[in-house]
Amino acid sequence: MSKNKYGTIMMNGMIFNNPTFMLVLGTCPTLAMTTSAISAFGMGVSVLIVLTLSNIIISALRKVIPNAVRIPSYIVVIATLVTVLKLFLDKMIPSLYDMMGTFLPLIVVNCLILGRAEAFASKNGVIESALDGIANGAGFTVALVFMGIIREFLGAGSFFGIEILGGFEISFFTTPMGAFIVYGLCIAGFVAVMESVRRRSRIKKTKLLNDQPDLLEEKEAA
Amino acid sequence: MSFLAIMVTAAFSSNFVFSQTYGICPFLGVSKQTKSAVGMGAAVTVVMVIATMITYPIYQLLLAADVAFLEILVFIFVIAALVQMLEKFIKRFSPPLYNAMGIYLPLITTNCAVLAVCEITSNALATGLWEMNIVGGVSLNFGWSIVYALFGGLGFLMAMVIMSGMRENINHLNLPKSLQGFPITMVTAAFIAMAFYVFTFINFGG
Numbered sequence: 001m002s003k004n005k006y007g008t009i010m011m012n013g014m015i016f017n018n019p020t021f022m023l024v025l026g027t028c029p030t031l032a033m034t035t036s037a038i039s040a041f042g043m044g045v046s047v048l049i050v051l052t053l054s055n056i057i058i059s060a061l062r063k064v065i066p067n068a069v070r071i072p073s074y075i076v077v078i079a080t081l082v083t084v085l086k087l088f089l090d091k092m093i094p095s096l097y098d099m100m101g102t103f104l105p106l107i108v109v110n111c112l113i114l115g116r117a118e119a120f121a122s123k124n125g126v127i128e129s130a131l132d133g134i135a136n137g138a139g140f141t142v143a144l145v146f147m148g149i150i151r152e153f154l155g156a157g158s159f160f161g162i163e164i165l166g167g168f169e170i171s172f173f174t175t176p177m178g179a180f181i182v183y184g185l186c187i188a189g190f191v192a193v194m195e196s197v198r199r200r201s202r203i204k205k206t207k208l209l210n211d212q213p214d215l216l217e218e219k220e221a222a
Numbered sequence: 223m224s225f226l227a228i229m230v231t232a233a234f235s236s237n238f239v240f241s242q243t244y245g246i247c248p249f250l251g252v253s254k255q256t257k258s259a260v261g262m263g264a265a266v267t268v269v270m271v272i273a274t275m276i277t278y279p280i281y282q283l284l285l286a287a288d289v290a291f292l293e294i295l296v297f298i299f300v301i302a303a304l305v306q307m308l309e310k311f312i313k314r315f316s317p318p319l320y321n322a323m324g325i326y327l328p329l330i331t332t333n334c335a336v337l338a339v340c341e342i343t344s345n346a347l348a349t350g351l352w353e354m355n356i357v358g359g360v361s362l363n364f365g366w367s368i369v370y371a372l373f374g375g376l377g378f379l380m381a382m383v384i385m386s387g388m389r390e391n392i393n394h395l396n397l398p399k400s401l402q403g404f405p406i407t408m409v410t411a412a413f414i415a416m417a418f419y420v421f422t423f424i425n426f427g428g
Contacts, residue, residue: 024250027243027246027250028243028245028246028247028334031243031246032242032243071331075298075299075302076299079294079295079298079299080295082294083291083292083294083295086291086294087291102338102341102342105293105294105297105337105341106244106334106337106338108294108337109298109331109333109334109337110334111247111332114332175419176241176242176415177412177415177419179243180409180411180412180415181408181412183408184404184405184406184407184409184411184412185409187405187408188398188400188401188405191399191405192398192400195399195400
């Protein structure tokens with residue numbers, strides 16, 4: 001039963017409530033950092049780390065923080081984590097630090113992180129919150145890398161920095177205009193796929209209901 | 223000439239929404255009606271200008287005290303406190319203004335365009351490779367920073383109003399279900415961004 005609960009948290013964060021394609025949260029870094037797959041991956045992992053740690057800290061402190069000042073408290077926690085991350089990247093991975101530019105400090109105001117703190121970590125235990133952070137961060141990272149691969153392939157003719165199309169490029173896709181179009185069409189595609197999956201599962205259920213009504217009732221009761 | 227260069231660069235050729243992709247969340251979330259778009263845009267402009275006035279000197283103090291790495295914490299705190307005070311102030315002294323734009327103030331704390339303006343004008347992220355506080359060939363001092371924040375905010379307001387006008391018409395279209403809502407808004411924003419791209423060809427001789 002408890003294992004099932006963790007599975008639900010993971011599936012919700014990664015697919016059914018995917019922060020990028022279903023909820024459309026944290027859009028600014030999504031549009032700006034998906035010019036290449038590598039920078040998209042860097043941004044995704046940075047958000048994953050900050051989100052997981054902030055979820056853990058906030059859910060551990062959820063009984064200590066007074067309700068009236070909870071949002072400023074969350075912002076202080078997140079801003080501290082981002083400051084640490086910024087100093088770390090500046091020293092350890094300066095190329096990524098330069099690539100991210102202003103969008104590194106802007107992780108503080110990423111609505112995904114504050115949203116998960118408010119909606120999940122302030123109401124749930126530490127382990128669930130950590131898992132929720134990992135799931136949402138992973139969903140965000142996968143979505144960003146997916147868009148990064150598309151935009152890098154079309155815009156620079158390469159895949160993770162390795163040239164494959166031999167100089168062919170449509171540089172439109174590395175500009176913000178290309179970002180808007182690719183993001184919009186990715187959301188549309190994701191929603192369409194989710195809809196068709198949902199419809200198919202509904203058809204399966206009705207079919208099952210017609211064939212063996214007892215079996216389904218048993219399944220639903222469990 | 224510097225004034226013109228900063229004005230056109232901030233509001234048009236490097237518009238926060240269409241060319242730098244800052245502040246997309248309110249741009250998508252609050253642009254369903256023109257009235258709310260104007261309120262949100264005006265509130266963002268006011269907060270941007272005042273926040274720049276405060277954070278620019280504070281960053282100089284941080285630099286002098288050799289604790290410049292605290293800038294993220296300090297900036298976000300200044301913005302959060304400023305938004306709170308402004309909301310109380312407007313509510314107390316001008317209820318009509320509060321009804322027009324005050325209700326959007328709490329949302330601004332997490333608007334990344336405001337924090338981005340503070341970071342850009344104070345040049346907090348300058349690295350060996352590039353400097354940020356040069357706009358339209360002009361290096362931003364305190365005065366120019368405020369001009370930049372003002373016209374950046376007005377550019378954001380303009381983007382919101384254009385988008386809300388488009389969206390009121392888009393809602394009447396008969397679209398496939400998966401394209402409704404955010405996807406068609408994004409694609410529309412891409413076409414507006416193409417129009418704004420033309421402004422990058424203006425040369426100020428700098």
